[in-house]
Amino acid sequence: MNILITAGGTSEKIDNVRSITNHSTGRLGKTIGEAFLAQGHLVTYVTTPQAVRPSSDSNLRLVEIETTNELESALLDEFKHQTFDSIIHSMAVSDFTTEATLSEDDFIEKLAAKLTTDDSLSDLANLTEELYHSLDEISKSIQQEKKIPSKTDRLLLFLKKNPKIIAMLKQEQPHTILVGFKLLVGVSTEELIQVGQSILVKNSCDFVLANDLEEIRGNQHKGILIDSDGQTETAQTKNEIAQLIVKKVEEKWRNQ
Known part of the structure; x- marks a missing residue:
């Protein structure tokens, strides 16, 4: 094979x-x-x-x-x-992957500059919409630094789905x-199997190995293999x- x-x-x-x-x-x-x-x-x-x-x-x-x-x-x-x-x-x-990184000061300055240019933002709906739009624009800022300075008190990371x-x-x-x-x-065996089955169906898997981090230590590694018929077999290492x-x-x- x-x-x-x-x-x-x-x-x-x-x-x-x-x-x-x-x-x-x-x-x-x-x-x-x-x-x-x-x-x-x-x-x-x-x-x-x-x-x-x-x-x-x-x-x-x-x-x-x-x-x-x-x-x-x-x-x-x-x-x-x-x-x-x-x-x-x-x-x-x-x-998730990193979309942009900004210091606290840069973020506040960019957001404040964006929001103070529009007189209609006293309305909550307009303000909410503009905040989303501003965050979207800020998140697309090009990362200039090859190494982000460590002097900032807060570092904001914008993450987007992979x-x-x-x-x-x-x-x-x-x-x-x-x-x-x-x-x-830290879930029950029933929940582990249920979630494993949902992953199997959603992604057209033939098998899914479902395991719980709390059941993995040393030589022990409990795993439940679920097949497309819903049958399960359990292994301990x-x-x-x-x-x-x-x-x-x-x-x-x-x-x-």
Whole structure:
């Protein structure tokens, strides 16, 4: 089988030395990648600079990205050149990216200058509309500094939504066996399964691995694999999760 795995966590730049990221190490993705490689499958492994990665293997090809936009571009490029029997999308993708950064003083000055030029702003509806319009304009300010000065007491970050990578995977590779992942924190098993099923249906996944951050510590990593029929299987470690995913993907591929 030809497998694509995404793993690690994307980062979104604030300036040339700062970024917003998450705590994903890529350890689960690494374990899944090594499990597929052990079965002789070809693995294209898309990951980030800080994440761990599978041991070197003749069937392993690494693709390194950093931001969500880079991830989207890399995947679209891969899809132009090959078809994947399965995509394991375990990467923690940032929901938002930085649109602009402003010091408190710059923000107040820009907003005040904008609002004092219009006499109609005594009306609440007009004021509200103008505030939204002003924020939109300010958020599009071009970032001039390669490193934001640290002298400001407050730094305002304007964030905008990133594209949902998982939503486009089946669109681009309609026959792939898609495994999605959902991480929640401190929820019941019932809620974990319910949310996992909603992700599966929304993104046309074949399987979703739902897990709770509070159930991940040391060698323990409880995960619930949900299939398109609503059936579930539970694993207790990263290795068990990896073996379960490989088994289920291979079975589905053979039965197609």
